[in-house]
């Protein structure tokens with residue numbers, strides 16, 4: 001497999017009260033083409049910073065990040081981003097939100113309509129295509145954000161705790177839907193979460209980060225078959241990997257069955 | 261595919277009516293009308309009781325009729341309205357681009373902000389003597405101070421609107437391929453519209469407030485001028501006609517802007 005995203009000794013310091021703060025220190029990480037990687041770690045360990053650097057929204061202060069072997073400078077529609085806070089355009093309807101990127105790409109009217117409709121249907125917002133975001137529930141907003149990101153057909157999806165604000169049931173539905181579309185469209189996904197179960201359930205590999213300074217603590221392979229189902233979630237193998245990730249996140253052993 | 265087809269949450273009412281008890285009895289406008297009638301009755305009562313030469317509603321209505329018949333009311337109203345509208349239009353027309361400039365370019369902000377902040381501390385009325393000396397006693401100084409009042413209120417809130425646009429919203433546009441021009445046109449402008457409209461309403465209030473004072477000084481017509489004249493002749497009914505006309509016109513303009521605001525910013529989440 002070829003590398004899609006490569007972090008090369010990527011560092012980022014912030015100036016906090018006159019002193020440099022190492023949000024990320026020399027991160028080396030390769031994400032393969034069409035791989036689904038999840039990133040977990042304690043709050044403030046630099047997960048969002050890492051993702052924003054890959055998105056081109058933050059410049060690294062040291063090292064670099066390559067996408068398709070080219071250094072990233074600034075955002076591009078090649079790399080779709082889904083933010084935790086949905087970040088919909090509240091003055092545009094669901095359809096207009098989804099069409100936003102297509103409009104910028106100068107996709108013609110009929111084609112734009114068709115593609116937007118396809119992704120609106122895909123995320124189940126057909127009946128809400130012409131309402132404003134304020135009329136949507138949290139889960140529906142996030143689905144709209146996903147449709148908007150999909151519509152421009154990015155090769156890479158960067159997702160920052162996208163399901164963090166959702167209730168447990170909606171969250172599971174969204175996870176399954178995400179895996180279903182990933183299975184058919186095979187994009188490269190970098191998915192940040194603070195939920196260890198979610199990290200294991202979705203990923204090919206789980207990247208565990210540690211704080212102060214922000215760094216990659218451990219990368220754990222998830223040797224579970226796709227499609228992931230309820231049966232996978234309940235398998236002893238899943239539990240074993242989940243506990244391993246859990247230990248890596250909290251640097252301490254946990255007893256079987258006592259997680260969460 | 262999740263089948264989350266729950267009905268949308270009920271549309272939040274425009275006002276914070278949710279906090280008030282469930283609606284019972286008469287609708288709100290009926291109460292409004294009742295309040296006006298009651299107010300008039302109290303006024304009439306006070307006038308009848310002979311409160312130091314206070315004219316009653318009938319007297320004022322009769323004077324309003326006279327002034328309307330001989331055309332002075334219309335002429336004065338139009339003269340005042342013209343000044344306010346020209347000053348207000350010029351003020352906002354300049355304030356919006358300047359506010360955008362200040363919010364968008366750091367340099368522009370650094371250059372303009374000291375002036376805006378400084379002139380904001382001076383009541384526009386205090387500029388009148390200077391304006392009259394520099395611009396004579398024609399229409400120019402009056403329109404200028406109204407312009408200044410409207411400009412200063414509107415420029416600040418436009419600027420506030422631009423700088424308070426959510427960074428994530430801008431980033432969301434950028435990752436979809438938007439460059440500076442698109443971000444400005446399709447994110448900054450709509451996102452700061454609510455602020456601009458609030459600024460316009462405040463600006464209109466300021467313009468209206470400045471008008472009368474400006475007309476008290478060297479004007480040949482206008483509601484303020486007419487009230488000034490009435491004061492000299494101890495003509496209380498005419499003063500009341502002037503006051504009520506100013507109030508009604510101000511209210512109508514404010515309602516128009518409010519309607520525009522509702523239409524243009526109905527997308528906002530109400531908290």
Ligand SMILES: Nc1ncnc2c1ncn2[C@@H]1O[C@H](COP(=O)(O)OP(=O)(O)OP(=O)(O)O)[C@@H](O)[C@H]1O
Nearest residue numbers: 014015016023042043044045046047048049050194
């Ligand atoms: N613009 C900034 N200025 C100063 N410090 C910052 C800035 N952005 C991030 N940081 C700091 O860098 C560290 C990492 O932040 P980041 O948002 O990447 O954490 P995170 O892992 O995403 O946390 P969470 O799980 O809470 O979202 C934090 O300690 C934060 O305070």
Ligand SMILES: [Mg+2]
Nearest residue numbers: 047048049160
């Ligand atoms: Mg974060």
